[in-house]
Amino acid sequence: MRDIAREVGMEAASLYNHISSKQLLLKELLLEIAQLFTEGMKVINSQDLPSFEKLAALIRLHVDITVSHTDAISLLPSEWVHLEEPSLQAFIKLKDAYEKEFKAIITLAMKEGQLKELDPELTLFSILSTLRWLYSWYSKYSSKDIDRLKEGLIVSLLHGIKT
Amino acid sequence: MRDIAREVGMEAASLYNHISSKQLLLKELLLEIAQLFTEGMKVINSQDLPSFEKLAALIRLHVDITVSHTDAISLLPSEWVHLEEPSLQAFIKLKDAYEKEFKAIITLAMKEGQLKELDPELTLFSILSTLRWLYSWYSKYSSKDIDRLKEGLIVSLLHGIKT
DNA sequence: CCTTAAAACTAACGATTGTTAGTTTAAAGC
DNA sequence: GCTTTAAACTAACAATCGTTAGTTTTAAGG
Numbered sequence: 001m002r003d004i005a006r007e008v009g010m011e012a013a014s015l016y017n018h019i020s021s022k023q024l025l026l027k028e029l030l031l032e033i034a035q036l037f038t039e040g041m042k043v044i045n046s047q048d049l050p051s052f053e054k055l056a057a058l059i060r061l062h063v064d065i066t067v068s069h070t071d072a073i074s075l076l077p078s079e080w081v082h083l084e085e086p087s088l089q090a091f092i093k094l095k096d097a098y099e100k101e102f103k104a105i106i107t108l109a110m111k112e113g114q115l116k117e118l119d120p121e122l123t124l125f126s127i128l129s130t131l132r133w134l135y136s137w138y139s140k141y142s143s144k145d146i147d148r149l150k151e152g153l154i155v156s157l158l159h160g161i162k163t
Numbered sequence: 164m165r166d167i168a169r170e171v172g173m174e175a176a177s178l179y180n181h182i183s184s185k186q187l188l189l190k191e192l193l194l195e196i197a198q199l200f201t202e203g204m205k206v207i208n209s210q211d212l213p214s215f216e217k218l219a220a221l222i223r224l225h226v227d228i229t230v231s232h233t234d235a236i237s238l239l240p241s242e243w244v245h246l247e248e249p250s251l252q253a254f255i256k257l258k259d260a261y262e263k264e265f266k267a268i269i270t271l272a273m274k275e276g277q278l279k280e281l282d283p284e285l286t287l288f289s290i291l292s293t294l295r296w297l298y299s300w301y302s303k304y305s306s307k308d309i310d311r312l313k314e315g316l317i318v319s320l321l322h323g324i325k326t
Numbered sequence: 327c328c329t330t331a332a333a334a335c336t337a338a339c340g341a342t343t344g345t346t347a348g349t350t351t352a353a354a355g356c
Numbered sequence: 357g358c359t360t361t362a363a364a365c366t367a368a369c370a371a372t373c374g375t376t377a378g379t380t381t382t383a384a385g386g
Contacts, residue, residue, distance in 0.1 A: 003372060010334065013375075017333050022374060052325075078241045115325060119315055121303065126319045129296035131287045137288050152282055156289045160279075160323010164344060173364065176345080180363050185344060 027087040029072045030080055034094040036065050041101050051109035055127075055158060058102065060150045062131040065139055067146060074135045099124065115158075127157050190250040192235045193243055197257040199228050204264050214272035218290075219317050221265065226295040226313045229301055237298045262287065278321075290320050 001022055019025050040061040066073055079122040080091055094157050103124045115123070128161040130153070141149045164185055168175040182188050203224040207217050215239055229236055266287045272278040278286070292317070304312045 002372090011336080013336080013377095014334050016375070066244060116323075122312070122315045125296070125300050126293045126316065127261060129300075131294040132293035133288070133295070137292075140284065149285070152285045153289065155279070155281060156278070156286060158323070159325045160321070165342090174366080176347095176366080177364050179345070 005033040022085055024089075026075075026079065029075060030083065030091060031087065031094075033069060033072050033076055034067070034091055034098075036069070037061070037098055038094050040065070041098055045101065045105075048082060051105050051112060052116065052158070054105050055109060056154050058105070059127075059131065059153050059157060062134060063138070063146060063150045063153065065145075066131075066134045070135050070139075077132050099128070102128070130157060170255070186247055186250075189238075189242065190246060191240060193246065193254060194250065194257075196228070196232060196235050196239055197254055197261075200224070200261055201231070201257050202286065204261055208264065208268075214268050214275060215277040215321070217268050218272060218321060221268070222290075222294065222316050222320060224311045225297060226301070226309060226316065229294075229297045230306075230309060233298050233302075240295050265291070270323070293320060 001015055002012040004025075005015050008015075013029075041058070044061065047057075049053075049057065072141045080095075081089075083091055103120050106115065106123050107120045110117050110120065137144075138149060164178060165175040167188075168178050171178075182191075204221070207220045207224065210217075210220075212220065243251075243258075246254055266283055269278065269286050269290075270283045273280050273283065301309075301312060
């Protein structure tokens with residue numbers, strides 16, 4: 001809390017005029033981001049798209065959220081375990097639901113012959129790992145290149161890199 | 164330190180008969196793993212293999228180290244930033260060298276027409292992200308399925324998932 | 327100008343952190 | 357059986373943690 005206070009130019013105690021606890025601060029940051037993904041998934045799933053295109057849209061969603069919320073999203077992979085109940089359960093619920101829907105799209109795409117018939121779990125894991133680590137890396141792309149990054153990821157993650 | 168002590172069944176102070184500081188504990192864990200990757204890369208690079216096969220070998224290397232050192236490797240992605248000098252510089256040096264060699268193999272594979280001519284940096288990032296997150300996920304595979312996991316990853320990451 | 331309310335401050339609390347000092351226990355070698 | 361040494365213990369330290377209480381400053385409205 002003293003680090004945060006220094007960063008915003010006040011004393012640690014003064015933070016408590018704005019936020020009631022450190023734990024609540026973490027919760028608000030993480031659940032806000034989780035909501036963004038949940039809503040993005042909802043929008044994409046409501047559209048009448050081929051499942052392969054839904055996967056491409058999900059990749060673009062991750063890039064967009066990463067670019068617009070880089071700081072908060074850098075906490076997501078490692079810090080959510082420090083949430084306390086009931087926030088922890090709420091977060092896990094959103095996370096599990098998101099991954100379940102993501103996997104359902106992958107499975108459907110495989111059934112429809114748009115993807116190779118591989119292990120859907122491994123495929124999900126492989127795509128999500130890359131998208132979750134984006135924040136630590138995307139800064140090498142200028143804001144103008146974000147679209148190129150999106151399409152590059154779609155090729156890498158979906159079409160494959162082998163000739 | 165008290166948590167670690169409880170886990171090994173002794174008092175926190177007793178740990179100092181075996182290790183001189185918490186910081187040194189972190190350093191030994193992380194640098195040992197970093198060495199494993201560095202040596203693995205050296206072995207693979209010394210072999211006379213097509214660059215595409217070197218990439219497959221690197222994927223197998225990551226799976227092997229993840230399986231054999233799961234606990235220590237789970238610290239690698241997020242905790243290395245807490246290393247103090249000079250260990251921090253030593254670690255970064257190994258990390259940078261590893262990524263540089265990995266990228267060189269990717270670039271060569273592209274030049275030789277074994278991979279599509281994509282952004283090598285993005286390709287590296289995409290592969291490494293997945294391999295670095297393996298630890299949080301591979302436990303769903305039984306020890307007999309490790310070979311299947313390796314080959315599944317090679318397909319996903321290199322050959323691509325699209326039909 | 328005076329009042330009021332938001333938001334900063336200082337000072338300190340109890341808990342926890344990594345670590346040290348000094349002591350006791352356990353096991354091995356002569 | 358005595359000595360020695362490794363490795364456990366208890367007790368406590370200084371520093372840092374999140375947080376609270378009480379006070380002062382700042383700025384807006386009547």
